[in-house]
Amino acid sequence: MGxxxxxxxxxxxxxxxxxxxxxxxxxxxxxxxxxxYLGLADTVYFFSQPRMWQRFWLTVWTSTISMSLSLVxxxxxxxxxxxxxxxxxxxxxxxxxxxxxxxxAVIGAFLFGITTRFPFDLISEHYNIYIGRxxxxxxxxxxxxxxAFCARLMKASFDMIPxxxxxxxxxxxASNFRTFFKVVLPMAKNGILxxxxxxxxxxxxxxxxxxxxxxxSEGETDIMPFAIYLDWNGGMMGWVTSMxxxxxxxxxxxxxxxxxxxxKSSVW
Amino acid sequence: xxxxxxxxxxxxxxxxxxxxxxxDRLLFKTFFYSFAGFLFLFSAYLFLSNFDQLLVTEAAxxxxxxTTWGEDREILNLFAGGFWKDPYFWKSLNLTLxxxxxxxxxxxxxxxxxxxALSRYRIPGKTVIEVLFSSMLVIPASSVGLCLIVMxxxxxxxxxxxKLGFRFxxxxxxxxxxxxxxxSFALGLSAWKATFDSVNPRFEQVARSLGSSRWxxxxxxxxxxxxxxxxxxxxxxxxxxxxxxxxxLFFCGTFRELPPARFSNLERALHIDQADxxxxxxxxxxxxxxxxxxxxxxxxxxLIGGISVYAMxxxxxxxxxx
Numbered sequence: 001m002g003x004x005x006x007x008x009x010x011x012x013x014x015x016x017x018x019x020x021x022x023x024x025x026x027x028x029x030x031x032x033x034x035x036x037y038l039g040l041a042d043t044v045y046f047f048s049q050p051r052m053w054q055r056f057w058l059t060v061w062t063s064t065i066s067m068s069l070s071l072v073x074x075x076x077x078x079x080x081x082x083x084x085x086x087x088x089x090x091x092x093x094x095x096x097x098x099x100x101x102x103x104x105a106v107i108g109a110f111l112f113g114i115t116t117r118f119p120f121d122l123i124s125e126h127y128n129i130y131i132g133r134x135x136x137x138x139x140x141x142x143x144x145x146x147x148a149f150c151a152r153l154m155k156a157s158f159d160m161i162p163x164x165x166x167x168x169x170x171x172x173x174a175s176n177f178r179t180f181f182k183v184v185l186p187m188a189k190n191g192i193l194x195x196x197x198x199x200x201x202x203x204x205x206x207x208x209x210x211x212x213x214x215x216x217s218e219g220e221t222d223i224m225p226f227a228i229y230l231d232w233n234g235g236m237m238g239w240v241t242s243m244x245x246x247x248x249x250x251x252x253x254x255x256x257x258x259x260x261x262x263x264k265s266s267v268w
Numbered sequence: 269x270x271x272x273x274x275x276x277x278x279x280x281x282x283x284x285x286x287x288x289x290x291x292d293r294l295l296f297k298t299f300f301y302s303f304a305g306f307l308f309l310f311s312a313y314l315f316l317s318n319f320d321q322l323l324v325t326e327a328a329x330x331x332x333x334x335t336t337w338g339e340d341r342e343i344l345n346l347f348a349g350g351f352w353k354d355p356y357f358w359k360s361l362n363l364t365l366x367x368x369x370x371x372x373x374x375x376x377x378x379x380x381x382x383x384x385a386l387s388r389y390r391i392p393g394k395t396v397i398e399v400l401f402s403s404m405l406v407i408p409a410s411s412v413g414l415c416l417i418v419m420x421x422x423x424x425x426x427x428x429x430x431k432l433g434f435r436f437x438x439x440x441x442x443x444x445x446x447x448x449x450x451x452s453f454a455l456g457l458s459a460w461k462a463t464f465d466s467v468n469p470r471f472e473q474v475a476r477s478l479g480s481s482r483w484x485x486x487x488x489x490x491x492x493x494x495x496x497x498x499x500x501x502x503x504x505x506x507x508x509x510x511x512x513x514x515x516x517l518f519f520c521g522t523f524r525e526l527p528p529a530r531f532s533n534l535e536r537a538l539h540i541d542q543a544d545x546x547x548x549x550x551x552x553x554x555x556x557x558x559x560x561x562x563x564x565x566x567x568x569x570x571l572i573g574g575i576s577v578y579a580m581x582x583x584x585x586x587x588x589x590x
Binding site for chain 1: 289292297300302303308310312315379381382386391395397398401406411412422454457480481482483484510518554566570581582
């Protein structure tokens with residue numbers, strides 16, 4: 001200690017590790033505080049209520065549908081963003097990314113205006129569905145927030161595959177589509193699976209857009225993050241904390257599954 | 269096979285597949301571009317088509333004839349709710365920029381050493397730590413806000429606050445910084461950690477074998493190499509802090525209607541009293557019925573987000589998750 005400690009710069013690892021431990025304990029405490037607050041008996045009570053599981057399954061199926069829609073758009077769009085070069089790429093990519101980087105509350109406000117306009121009014125008139133304060137609105141919000149996100153994740157997974165495999169496949173006479181389906185997609189399989197899980201978790205965590213665009217009606221549009229807000233306003237702390245526990249478990253499980261598959265938490 | 273066929277074969281084969289390959293390539297590119305184009309158009313349409321929300325409608329004017337008095341009515345009936353004439357707007361912008369910059373500074377001071385430690389040193393349970401930090405990005409904002417409330421308003425932290433005589437929750441100075449710190453730090457950390465992972469530790473080892481201390485090796489070797497990635501992470505953390513909504517709404521709430529006595533002298537001197545976090549202000553204005561005003565604030569957030577994401581693309585941040 002003392003002189004050698006300072007002179008050899010040993011303080012640097014000590015400082016970084018202690019800062020890291022402080023940050024980790026803050027986040028652990030943040031995540032675990034609900035369990036300490038609620039206690040085991042109440043957790044078991046609230047988890048055994050059907051109201052909880054209705055909301056859980058509503059969250060699961062809405063986010064599954066919006067994830068599938070995002071994947072349909074996101075995989076080809078991600079491939080295009082990853083492989084093709086075109087003028088004003090940065091500007092193009094920035095506008096594609098805008099729904100991810102601005103506050104989801106803003107997205108909700110903007111969706112509020114768009115649903116009375118050109119494609120949406122025709123769709124709702126033709127199919128006689130109302131997109132707004134019902135479950136279609138929930139799906140639209142989740143889709144809007146996740147599709148650009150999905151394209152970005154897909155771009156990252158396609159970026160990890162060297163383009164020389166495609167060149168080889170094409171030089172051996174396979175068509176472009178055949179190359180994409182037989183070479184690129186199987187190689188990107190793990191990345192796509194991992195991104196799928198992240199996109200699902202992101203869709204299941206959407207709340208702010210719903211705040212401005214959809215509003216909640218119990219049992220219809222109150223997916224779990226929204227139900228937390230509703231019950232918090234209703235003062236039902238037990239419900240709120242138990243649903244927060246479910247949300248945290250969902251997020252942690254999704255991220256653990258993603259790591260197990262071999263995805264990266266950050267796509268650089 | 270005759271000689272004639274043999275000589276003709278390859279060239280004829282080369283001509284027709286060449287054409288076929290070109291059309292195949294065109295079809296292929298068109299197919300993939302159309303999806304990317306859909307995303308682009310959807311996003312552009314989403315943001316541009318709402319421009320007419322800034323214009324005041326007849327119905328809004330009539331409603332305000334009934335509900336609003338005095339100068340307020342004339343201001344609200346201007347384009348975009350006359351937001352530039354409202355001190356609330358300037359105070360809110362001031363508040364949000366000030367708090368996000370403070371949050372970003374705090375997050376980088378804590379986050380860069382943390383990312384370095386997680387990237388370089390052997391810490392037990394690293395997988396669990398990474399799952400914890402990456403799951404913060406997909407935990408709903410309402411849960412984050414609620415966790416903060418439960419953490420600070422009950423148990424030992426509550427007794428601590430009672431002893432100290434001030435509260436973390438529902439306050440501007442510690443409260444908003446804490447609320448926007450949580451996700452901003454988690455996102456910045458993922459970027460910084462990826463940056464340090466991409467710098468080869470070998471260079472640092474060489475520097476240390478040549479006699480420099482650990483701190484000096486970090487400062488003179490790793491830090492310059494990781495510079496652009498760290499800058500992109502700082503922009504990312506700031507953008508995330510600007511986009512914060514849920515945690516601030518839960519943990520801090522709104523401040524516009526609070527009495528002036530509720531704010532300290534410092535807050536009054538900095539002109540951040542009786543002002544709201546920008547995205548919370550959007551929500552409050554839209555819910556209150558000042559749709560034009562809310563959309564004006566929303567366009568300001570879109571502008572800020574667009575500039576920072578463009579800067580990130582220019583610096584070369586390849587990707588990130590939200």
